[in-house]
Amino acid sequence: MNLLELSGVHTHIGAYHILHGVDLAIPKGQLTMLLGRNGAGKTTTLRTIMGLWHASQGSVRFGGKDITAMQTPQIAALNIAYVPENMGIFSDLTVKENMLLAARSAKNAAQMDDTRLKWIFKLFPAVEKFWNHPAGKLSGGQKQMLAVSRAIVEPRELLIVDEPSKGLAPAIINNMIDAFGELKRSGVTILLVEQNINFAQRLGDTVAVMDNGRVVHSGSMATFSADAELQQSLLGLAL
Numbered sequence: 637m638n639l640l641e642l643s644g645v646h647t648h649i650g651a652y653h654i655l656h657g658v659d660l661a662i663p664k665g666q667l668t669m670l671l672g673r674n675g676a677g678k679t680t681t682l683r684t685i686m687g688l689w690h691a692s693q694g695s696v697r698f699g700g701k702d703i704t705a706m707q708t709p710q711i712a713a714l715n716i717a718y719v720p721e722n723m724g725i726f727s728d729l730t731v732k733e734n735m736l737l738a739a740r741s742a743k744n745a746a747q748m749d750d751t752r753l754k755w756i757f758k759l760f761p762a763v764e765k766f767w768n769h770p771a772g773k774l775s776g777g778q779k780q781m782l783a784v785s786r787a788i789v790e791p792r793e794l795l796i797v798d799e800p801s802k803g804l805a806p807a808i809i810n811n812m813i814d815a816f817g818e819l820k821r822s823g824v825t826i827l828l829v830e831q832n833i834n835f836a837q838r839l840g841d842t843v844a845v846m847d848n849g850r851v852v853h854s855g856s857m858a859t860f861s862a863d864a865e866l867q868q869s870l871l872g873l874a875l
């Protein structure tokens with residue numbers, strides 16, 4: 637069953653026609669990797685899902701419901717979390733305050749779900765370690781971990797993250813892979829935009845590849861991983 641479905645989505649940004657009929661299906665409970673060269677339209681697709689841009693044609697359906705024309709707060713309220721490329725962290729606030737702001741149902745730290753926080757601390761130890769530190773002081777990798785932690789501070793149906801491995805050192809990437817693996821096992825449906833093919837192959841169940849504002853290939857990651865020629869032709873990878 638598909639949790640999210642885009643059909644024939646066109647998106648314009650001002651005078652520019654960016655998405656040219658995106659068809660994308662995100663199977664429930666799986667981790668889908670959205671790949672493609674720079675400028676292929678991946679971020680624009682995520683922003684269109686979240687209602688930050690609106691499709692001028694086509695439809696976005698979530699759990700069978702048409703969300704194409706809905707506003708971002710209403711879309712988020714359907715239990716969809718989005719971590720943009722800039723991560724949306726408040727640098728002057730502590731890690732704890734950043735987490736608290738993301739927890740819609742908690743008015744203070746004591747009201748945050750303790751079991752869930754402990755689970756998040758296990759996924760991302762840096763979040764616990766720097767709990768009372770200003771978020772602006774964290775390294776790039778720790779900020780990314782905080783950003784994902786904020787997104788999952790409450791249970792989600794769908795977690796969308798734009799380039800979680802960007803600029804991260806290999807050790808941090810391994811931590812990120814373990815954390816997303818654990819998130820996947822918790823049953824949440826995940827959509828990641830990735831440039832790091834190794835990261836994508838280690839985590840993805842399903843893959844969709846974009847080019848020129850369209851999805852030009854979709855299928856299982858296992859099939860895609862086994863086909864070097866396909867990867868070469870779609871991503872221009874030097875193998």
Ligand SMILES: Nc1ncnc2c1ncn2[C@@H]1O[C@H](COP(=O)(O)OP(=O)(O)OP(=O)(O)O)[C@@H](O)[C@H]1O
Pocket residue numbers: 649652654672673674675676677678679680681
């Ligand atoms: N605000 C904007 N105004 C005009 N054009 C834009 C805007 N945002 C994106 N674009 C253009 O839309 C196209 C798709 O951009 P998008 O960011 O969706 O690609 P992407 O696949 O996420 O690439 P990247 O990996 O470089 O982020 C690009 O040609 C980009 O220049």
